Amino acid sequence: MKKFLSLVLLVMLLIPAFAQAEGTVTVFNWQDYIDESVIEDFEKETGIKVNYVRFTTNEDMMVQVDANPGHFDLCFPSEYIVERMISQDMLSEINYDHIPNAKYILENLQNSTYDPGNAHSVPYMWGTVGILYNTKLVSDPVDSWGILWNPKYMKNVFMLDSYRDSMGVSLKSLGYSMNSENILELEMAKEKLLEQKRIGTLKAYQVDETKDKMVSGEAALAVMWSGDALYAMDLNEDLAYAVPNEGSNVWVDCMVIPKNAKNKENAEKFIDFLCRPDIAQRNCEYIWYSSPNSGAIALMGEDYISNPAINPSEETLARCEFFRDIKEPYRSIYVTLFEEVKSAK
Secondary structure, eight states: OHHHHHHHHHHHHHSOGGGSOOOEEEEEEETTOSOHHHHHHHHHHHOOEEEEEEESSHHHHHHHHHHSTTTOSEEOOBHHHHHHHHHTTOBOOOOGGGOGGGGGBOGGGSSOSSSGGGSSOEEEEEEEEEEEEETTTOOSOOOSGGGGGOGGGTTOEEEESOHHHHHHHHHHHTTOOTTOOOHHHHHHHHHHHHHHHHHTOEEEEESTTHHHHHHTTOOSEEEEEHHHHHHHHHHOTTEEEEOOTTOOBEEEEEEBOBTTOSOHHHHHHHHHHHTSHHHHHHHHHHHOOBOOBHHHHHHHTHHHHTOTTTSOOHHHHHTOBOOOOOOTTHHHHHHHHHHHHHHOO
16 A cells, blocks of 8 residues: 555646646637637646636626626736725735736836725736727827818728727817716717717727737728727738827726635736736737836847837826726716717717
8 A cells, every 4th residue: 555655746747847747727808819829838838727708898798797696716807997996805915925027017007096905806908999000091190089070081980899998089089088987078078979970080999809910901080099009000011000189098908806706816826927028029919018027128129129019108008097987977978978879860
């Protein structure tokens, strides 16, 4: 019996650590928002199986997390949804003893207004909202949101199918805050979007498919998140990106652990892995959003630092604002007004 036990112990010692499975972690992330080889490497290094699920909008993600308590271990909401989830007691506090690589998070993204002390969230990526345009099809300066209403570009403008982004663009074009809770301003923003339909410049409201359609030259202009814009620019040299002078949204997508997560420590291991500079570099170079990781930025060097689309200037950022969580009844007003725009003929 002793010989048998000794043999078993010897076999266990000879098995690589990564082969000793340590359970699972269920990750709920945006579409096209990770280098999938990173998931494979995490599984090999830790033995933790990653169940990877995708969502399209912040609101869809939050509905699923709320409706399925305990199902998701790690989610990637934007900052205003982090604020909302905290207010609704939906998130666990993060144990930073398990995330030593959090030391690489840029100082200006720490201790945020949406999560003071980063008690519940770790930044994953950040960026801006701007206009991706085809230089072969656009002859005017792209320095104002007003170009999206220019009759020269009939059926040539893609807008984001997101009430916060499209209502936000309309508000900014009128000189108002993207976080407005002024009913008159919101009505004016709705009318501005309806005007775009009446003029005829709007081609479609959509999300993930826009970047590929811009690569193939299906429109002249598109409201787009900076990372998707960089992806498209890499595939089509005629494309360029600008943040209009009126200002825009600067956003942060974060890693959070739902309150009822069944595999919290595994989620923290995955967060720490994603914060490792070489892994953060791989993700940044794969999806082209701005990295919150100083170690990754150092590895990428001048190519990253000198690119204004991925590393916008302080002047550009000064014109931008974070989304705040719009409280009820204003949140429903935003949704209702945007639905009126989309359903209008």
